[in-house]
Amino acid sequence: MSLRDQIRWLMGDAIGRALAWRLLDSSRVLQRSLANNTATIQSGIVAVRDFAMEQLLDPILEHCPELFLQAKAEHERRETRK
Numbered sequence: 001m002s003l004r005d006q007i008r009w010l011m012g013d014a015i016g017r018a019l020a021w022r023l024l025d026s027s028r029v030l031q032r033s034l035a036n037n038t039a040t041i042q043s044g045i046v047a048v049r050d051f052a053m054e055q056l057l058d059p060i061l062e063h064c065p066e067l068f069l070q071a072k073a074e075h076e077r078r079e080t081r082k
Contacts, residue, residue, distance in 0.1 A: 023055050 001009075010016035060068050 023052055026051075026055050 010020060
């Protein structure tokens with residue numbers, strides 16, 4: 001499944017949209033984007049990505065670590081098929 005398909009699946013569900021919005025809001029990426037300040041956006045992009053990933057990874061590891069391991073195994077299987 002492509003990234004586009006995964007994102008469309010996530011955003012096609014009310015819970016997925018809520019999760020995405022929570023992550024974007026907590027990373028303040030929306031505030032940076034809406035401010036339309038290109039210099040600020042570019043200088044903070046790495047920090048925003050790291051923070052956003054922590055916001056996703058931490059709850060996964062807390063609430064369903066077994067599914068994280070399943071996702072890892074599925075990713076590894078996909079990579080070996082390439």
